[in-house]
Each structure stands twice: as structure tokens, then as C-alpha cells.
Amino acid sequence: MSTARIHIHRAVMDDSLREATATRAWLAARRWPMFNCIGSPGAGKTALLEGLATLLAGRLKFAVIEGDCATARDAERVAAHGIHAIQIVTGDGCHLPAAAVNKALADLPADSECVLVENVGNLVCPAAFDIGETAKVAVLSVTEGEDKPLKYPALFRKAGAIVLTKTDLLPHLRFNLEACRHAIRQINSAAPLFEVSARAGTGLSALADWLLAQAAAARQACAPLGQALGK
Amino acid sequence: MHEVSICQSLVSVVLDELAQREVGAGRLKRVRVVAGQLHQLVPDALVFAYELLTRDTPAAGSQLELRVPPLEATCKRCGWQGAMEPPIFLCEKCGAGIEIKGGDELFVEELELAES
Numbered sequence: 337m338s339t340a341r342i343h344i345h346r347a348v349m350d351d352s353l354r355e356a357t358a359t360r361a362w363l364a365a366r367r368w369p370m371f372n373c374i375g376s377p378g379a380g381k382t383a384l385l386e387g388l389a390t391l392l393a394g395r396l397k398f399a400v401i402e403g404d405c406a407t408a409r410d411a412e413r414v415a416a417h418g419i420h421a422i423q424i425v426t427g428d429g430c431h432l433p434a435a436a437v438n439k440a441l442a443d444l445p446a447d448s449e450c451v452l453v454e455n456v457g458n459l460v461c462p463a464a465f466d467i468g469e470t471a472k473v474a475v476l477s478v479t480e481g482e483d484k485p486l487k488y489p490a491l492f493r494k495a496g497a498i499v500l501t502k503t504d505l506l507p508h509l510r511f512n513l514e515a516c517r518h519a520i521r522q523i524n525s526a527a528p529l530f531e532v533s534a535r536a537g538t539g540l541s542a543l544a545d546w547l548l549a550q551a552a553a554a555r556q557a558c559a560p561l562g563q564a565l566g567k
Numbered sequence: 568m569h570e571v572s573i574c575q576s577l578v579s580v581v582l583d584e585l586a587q588r589e590v591g592a593g594r595l596k597r598v599r600v601v602a603g604q605l606h607q608l609v610p611d612a613l614v615f616a617y618e619l620l621t622r623d624t625p626a627a628g629s630q631l632e633l634r635v636p637p638l639e640a641t642c643k644r645c646g647w648q649g650a651m652e653p654p655i656f657l658c659e660k661c662g663a664g665i666e667i668k669g670g671d672e673l674f675v676e677e678l679e680l681a682e683s
Contacts, residue, residue, distance in 0.1 A: 337681050337682065338681075338682045339596060339679050339680060339681055339682065340679070340680045340682055341677055341678070341679050341680075342584075342588070342677060342678045342679075342680060343676070343677050344584055344675055344676070344677065344678060345674055345675070345676060346580055346584070346674060346675050347580075347673065347674050347675075348573060348576050348577045348580060348600065348602075348673045348674055348675060349573075349576050349673065350576070350579075350580050351576060351579060351580075352576055429572075430569070430572060431569075431572060460569050461569040461572055464569045464572070464573060464606070465572070485654070486654045487654075489653050489654030489656075490605070490606075490607060492654075493605075493653075493654075493656060519654075521657075522654070522655045522656065522657055523654050523655070523656050524656065525656070525657065525663070525664035526664055
């Protein structure tokens with residue numbers, strides 16, 4: 337029996353990339369940056385959003401897209417701070433699919449200036465899926481240990497910013513902060529590192545300033561072609 | 568861990584290609600996939616997921632063949648080029664940040680079909 341070889345050279349993530357590209361174009365037309373926050377369950381992603389809501393009130397109107405396997409608890413927590421939050425329930429899904437994020441865009445308030453996505457708690461899978469974000473934000477808590485960036489390098493390599501959370505707990509832990517900083521620099525020497533405690537409120541203002549700068553840069557970006565043509 | 572979710576995308580690409588060409592069940596013998604080292608896919612886990620996800624589809628019984636190009640980089644400062652071993656992404660000569668030149672590919676290269 338003979339065989340035929342068909343050369344296709346097609347991206348494995350073909351469908352997902354198409355959705356991500358559509359999302360990116362949609363955001364560019366509005367000049368909103370979108371940040372994909374990724375970290376383990378319990379890393380403090382929601383607390384970080386709550387802290388930013390307080391700090392950025394009246395300065396940057398951001399909307400939130402929440403991804404979880406079950407419940408709308410995180411969206412409710414964020415909404416309690418006056419933030420428009422959309423919950424996507426993924427069921428067994430270990431990451432937010434690009435298509436689900438794209439579908440959620442229509443529900444974002446028209447006067448938003450920025451979108452913060454809290455992906456499903458997981459250090460591995462969400463890093464593999466582009467959802468059309470401006471940048472990934474890696475969220476790591478000090479209780480997870482200083483070696484996690486070296487053990488899960490994919491996320492830290494791809495991140496546009498890295499946030500180390502729960503730093504108020506450092507006095508109680510055997511966490512080598514210098515070793516953690518060194519590990520992060522070895523993987524990603526370009527991304528800014530923010531060391532914060534949402535509970536104590538420390539370090540958050542630097543992260544808030546970074547988001548403000550990103551939103552300002554997005555506003556000043558060249559008008560997308562469709563918009564320039566008045567479409 | 569992420570092999571199953573990535574394999575779902577992979578299988579949908581394969582099934583779409585088969586449908587476009589009106590290839591009937593049992594004719595697909597082999598699928599060649601290129602997944603660079605950066606993706607950290609465990610070959611056995613990917614093959615396991617592929618067998619599971621193609622069951623009862625026109626791709627059932629086909630074999631997955633994985634090629635893993637090594638991670639290659641260029642130094643942004645001194646121009647050094649060479650292979651790189653994750654998780655350290657710094658130039659081995661001058662210690663500066665690097666730019667990835669290879670090892671981040673993820674695509675279906677080829678389908679091998681039995682002639683009908």
C-alpha cells in the first residue's frame with residue numbers, strides 16, 4: 337500500500353490564535369490594553385485586583401474578566417469594589433480559552449480604559465494560550481517558594497511583568513527573596529518585578545503606575561486602519 | 568499537564584484538514600508535529616492524549632510523531648548565538664538577555680495518508 341505525504345504546516349493553536357487576533361484587533365480599535373494575570377490557585381490574584389481597584393479609583397477605569405472552574409465568587413469580590421466584572425466558568429477547563437474571552441468583550445462597559453483578566457489558577461496551562469492580551473502578568477506568592485520560576489519557566493519567560501505577592505508574610509517564612517529575584521532575572525531579564533502585599537498595601541502603587549503608563553501608551557498608539565478610514 | 572489542552576487544538580486541526588480533503592476513516596496513518604523545546608511537552612503524555620482524543624474520529628488509529636527542535640538564542644548585546652538550556656535565559660558569554668531564535672515552534676507539519 338502506498339502512502340501520500342501532505343505538507344500542511346499549520347499552527348496547532350490555529351483556532352485559538354484566530355480568536356486571540358480578533359480580540360487584539362477589537363482592543364486596538366478602542367485603544368485599551370489587556371493584561372492576562374496568571375498564577376497558582378491562592379497566589380493572591382483576586383486580592384491584587386481588589387487592591388488595584390481601590391488604588392486606581394478615579395484614575396483608571398478598568399474592567400475585569402474572571403476565569404474559574406466553578407462559582408462566580410471572584411467576580412463578586414471584585415464587583416464589590418465598584419469594578420465591572422464578568423465571570424467565565426470553565427468547568428473542567430484548566431485555562432481561559434481565547435474564544436471565551438473574545439465572547440466576553442461585548443459585555444465590557446464602553447467607557448473602560450483597560451481590561452484585567454484573571455485566568456484560571458494554574459502556573460502551566462494558561463501560559464500556553466494566547467488570549468489576545470497586551471501582556472501576561474505572572475503572579476507568584478512568597479508562600480509558594482523562591483524556586484517556582486525555575487520550575488515553571490514558561491510563564492515567567494513570557495510575562496511582560498512579574499508580581500511577587502504576600503510580601504507581608506516574609507518575616508514568617510523561610511523564603512529567600514534574593515534567590516527568587518535572581519531566578520526571575522535569569523529567566524526574564526526584561527520584565528519589571530513588583531514586590532507587593534495587597535493586605536498591607538505595600539508596593540501596589542508601583543504596579544498601579546505601571547498600568548497607568550501602559551494605558552497611556554495604548555491611548556497614544558497609532559489609530560488602527562479601520563478607525564482611520566472611519567469604519 | 569497542558570498536553571491534553573494543546574492536543575485538543577491539534578486534533579481539531581487534523582480533523583479539519585481531513586474533512587477539507589474528504590479523507591475517510593482509517594486512511595490517516597501518521598501526523599507529524601513540530602513542538603519546540605520551549606513548549607515543554609512530554610511526548611508520552613501528548614501521544615496518550617492524542618490516542619484518547621482521536622478515538623471514534625476519522626483520525627482514529629493514526630500515529631503521532633513529534634519532533635522537538637532545541638532552544639536556540641542570540642544575545643541582544645554581544646551577538647552570541649547557540650543552544651540554550653531552560654530555565655536559564657541569559658547569554659552564556661556576557662550574561663545579557665537573549666532573543667529566542669528557535670525552539671518555540673508549534674505546528675502540524677505533515678499528514679501521511681494511505682492511498683485509497
